[in-house]
Amino acid sequence: MHDVVIAGAGPVGCFLACELRLAGLSVLVLEQADNPSSPLKRLPFGLRGLSAPTLEAFYRRGLLSEIEAPQRAKDSSGNSAPNAAHWMQQARRPGGHFAGIQFFHDNIDTSTWQYRLPTPAGTSTAVEMEYLESVLAARAIALGAETRRGLGVDGFDQSEESVTVRAGDEVFRGRWLVGCDGGRSTVRKVGGFEFVGTDPEFTGYSVQVEMADPDQLKAGRQYTPTGMYTYQKPGTIAMVDFDGGAFHRTELITLEHVQAVLRSVSNTDVTVTALQLATTWTDRAYHATTYRKGRVLLAGDAAHIHSPLGGQGLNLGLGDAMNLAWKLAATLRGDAPAGLLDSYTNERHPVGVQVLDWSRAQVALMRPSRSSRALEAIIRDLIDTRDGATYFAERVWGTALRYDLGGSHPLVGRSAPDFELIDGTKLGPLLLNGGGVLLDFDSRPSLRALANRWSDRIAYVGSDVKERLGLSAVLVRPDGFVAWVGEASPDHDEAALAASRWFGEPASRESA
Structure with a gap:
């Protein structure tokens, strides 16, 4: 198993x-x-x-x-x-x-x-x-x-x-x-x-073609009265046909069909001479x-x-x-x-x-x-x-991503800043093994003792950093998101609660 x-x-x-x-x-x-x-x-x-x-x-x-x-x-x-x-x-x-x-x-x-x-x-x-x-x-x-x-x-x-x-x-x-x-x-x-969710409004096409008259199409993304297409020379095209998604996965994609849709969407009489690759997609959500x-x-x-x-x-x-x-x-x-x-x-x-x-x-x-x-x-x-x-x-x-973890500090629930330690080590590589990290900028024995209660799940790192961002300690989950922050005087009870919330019961019951 x-x-x-x-x-x-x-x-x-x-x-x-x-x-x-x-x-x-x-x-x-x-x-x-x-x-x-x-x-x-x-x-x-x-x-x-x-x-x-x-x-x-x-x-x-x-x-x-x-x-x-x-x-x-x-x-x-x-x-x-x-x-x-x-x-x-x-x-x-x-x-x-x-x-x-x-x-x-x-x-x-x-x-x-x-x-x-x-x-x-x-x-x-x-x-x-x-x-x-x-x-x-x-x-x-x-x-x-x-x-x-x-x-x-x-x-x-x-x-x-x-x-x-x-x-x-x-x-x-x-x-x-x-x-x-x-x-x-x-x-x-x-x-x-x-x-x-919501049903599709269009069938989208991504195609690689050869054309007899490629200069009829304007490069880049173009909106038209009948749809939209994006053209990159020599023959890569994405286009959307507002047909309610009717064509997607219902028929074989043929050269004739692609040409008909392309002419309709681009409002040109462009001629497709070869269809090399084609797939369809929709906006079904x-x-x-x-x-x-x-x-x-x-x-x-x-x-x-x-x-x-x-x-x-x-x-x-x-x-x-x-x-x-x-x-x-x-x-x-x-x-x-x-x-x-x-x-x-x-x-x-x-x-x-x-x-x-x-x-x-x-x-x-x-x-x-x-x-x-x-x-x-x-x-x-x-x-x-x-x-x-x-x-x-x-x-x-995605820089605005923040999980609602209930913390009052605006950093809680966000991706951890890539703090640089005094020796040049950065936070990112400290997460390489997939465990949590308690980064203590002031190397407090009390925070070290707290982290040691979860030593099998949380790595304690005591070091000052080059840019503190007004903080003195940060608890980071294995996925790199901040679970707790300590400011000038870290609240050890809050730190312990955050550790228990995300890492479970400590291996050691010793008091911090």
Whole structure:
């Protein structure tokens, strides 16, 4: 029997496997696809923007350098990658977009983010989906996760002690099952999870084509009276047809159909001579009402689906994995405090709600109507202001993310600043092993004694730091989020309560 069976070997499933193996759990990953490679993932629209919480998670687990290697290679060459999206090849450096309306780095006021310190993680970067999957899959295997391809989960039964999983002709048992098996998740359906939301307004297309007259299309993103398209030479096109999602997964995608939709959306008579790659998608936005039922949990697209506009779905799923893994590990070890695993839904579900609404808002701006074009003009004016660009950056980059942990200090519930110790060590690498950290800037014997009561789960680090941010101590959870802060005179009782809340009963009962 495995501790955890994971359905799905995409980025979310593989990252979850890495985190669970870091905690010493036995992990089996079941994946329906025989081969993870796909030409569609290498399209320019296969590039995904990684946000600050995702980059910080990779940094804290020693994955950042490898994931950013292709981008660093491109930067050192001084040339844009040949498959870089059009918005990445501009003279003025864009920070991202909202429904195609860009905000720029030179307009963002980062001084308002008082609890962010310089970090190698940065705030955003683009990565090729297939490359990211390969890095995470290789790390999971190196850490000892077992992966079986060509075996998708067909069904399961759960008891109070375990889950019996059926995949093909084989049967597996795990103490827990996590569905990371995408938007059409079998785990979600068999598990009877309620899935609610809004139906699609359009069918989206991502295609690679050859055209007889490509100059008829304008480069970049273009809104038209009949839809929207984004064109990058020589023949990469994304377009949306407001048909209520009627075409998605209902018929074969033919050259003739793509040409007809492209002509309709672009209002040109462009001729498609060859269809090389094509896929469809929609803006359907649905959300599981809970991420846990008994011994079955959901993460990533299995828990929430929405349009790929803005590329936030990947970050949302990776955030699920980072939040869930240490809580599930503590539950399996038997040292989890009451309600710890339920806090996974409590913390991540509201984040999902925000992202789905962010996606819906972009769809509203894209509708082929005069009211949407009028709204677009207003958003363009707002996003070009310093306050506007800063707001959109906070949302797109994830720097505004804060879990409601009940603390009064504004840093509690936020990603921990990357404090630099006097010897040059940074906080990020101190989280490499997946445990908690109590960072005490004044090296108090009383806080050391408190941390020692949880010495198997919390590492005590007594050292001053180069920038205190008005604090004297910080308790950081395994996922890198702040559980407690001490100011001039730390409240030891509050620190002990926070430690008990997130790390369970102490191994030692000695008084702090």
